[in-house]
Amino acid sequence: TQLLEQSPQFLSIQEGENLTVYCNSSSVFSSLQWYRQEPGEGPVLLVTVVTGGEVKKLKRLTFQFGDARKDSSLHITAAQPGDTGLYLCAGASGTSYGKLTFGQGTILTVHP
Amino acid sequence: DSGVTQTPKHLITATGQRVTLRCSPRSGDLSVYWYQQSLDQGLQFLIQYYNGEERAKGNILERFSAQQFPDLHSELNLSSLELGDSALYFCASSVVPRNTGELFFGEGSRLTVL
Numbered sequence: 001t002q003l004l005e006q007s008p009q010f011l012s013i014q015e016g017e018n019l020t021v022y023c024n025s026s027s028v029f030s031s032l033q034w035y036r037q038e039p040g041e042g043p044v045l046l047v048t049v050v051t052g053g054e055v056k057k058l059k060r061l062t063f064q065f066g067d068a069r070k071d072s073s074l075h076i077t078a079a080q081p082g083d084t085g086l087y088l089c090a091g092a093s094g095t096s097y098g099k100l101t102f103g104q105g106t107i108l109t110v111h112p
Numbered sequence: 113d114s115g116v117t118q119t120p121k122h123l124i125t126a127t128g129q130r131v132t133l134r135c136s137p138r139s140g141d142l143s144v145y146w147y148q149q150s151l152d153q154g155l156q157f158l159i160q161y162y163n164g165e166e167r168a169k170g171n172i173l174e175r176f177s178a179q180q181f182p183d184l185h186s187e188l189n190l191s192s193l194e195l196g197d198s199a200l201y202f203c204a205s206s207v208v209p210r211n212t213g214e215l216f217f218g219e220g221s222r223l224t225v226l
Contacts, residue, residue, distance in 0.1 A: 033214060035217075040219070041219050041220075042114065042116070042202050042204070042217030042218050042219050042220050043155070043202075043215075043217050044114070044217070045214050045215065045216070048214055088155065090155075099145075099157045099160060099168045099170060100155075100157060100215065101157075102154055102155040102156075103154070104154045105154060105155075
């Protein structure tokens, strides 16, 4: 069974601070995705990383896929209250189409 | 708006009952996925259909079943409900069953079993 360990589970910071969320596994994934979920809504895809060592930037968000494709990180620069939400990493393996393994999530709260 | 429609949004029922959750995928998407989200288990994959056929199964209980119809909408049937089945049930869709696996999720159906 593939597992994704996400940390930290909770993050409470002030506006303007930087933060990093980690997603680790002992399994190799063919791709890894990051989703953001707000209360009462479904997860919304932020980014997909496919290649080991890949770095993708989405405005103030930087996503990195580990060289061995077993881990990933999400870094937010100068966090804003609008970044508040549940952040989920999800891994897809080469043998399962769309059968994603999700991390437990990181609840981020950014205080004004 | 992801384009994935789920009904009902909220459902309250009693133990032992049966409910049906409905999902309409994004226009053009052939694959439908069902996920369960609970506080203790997080998001768990239940089952996937592609163009009407079951493609992959996760930890779906035998009391649960699903199907995808010719118009590509899908239904998840939950029977002999137990308190522990209370959760958010998400449907997601994608164009094809790709390894990169980007999914578009609906807003979910919140099931409460009393």
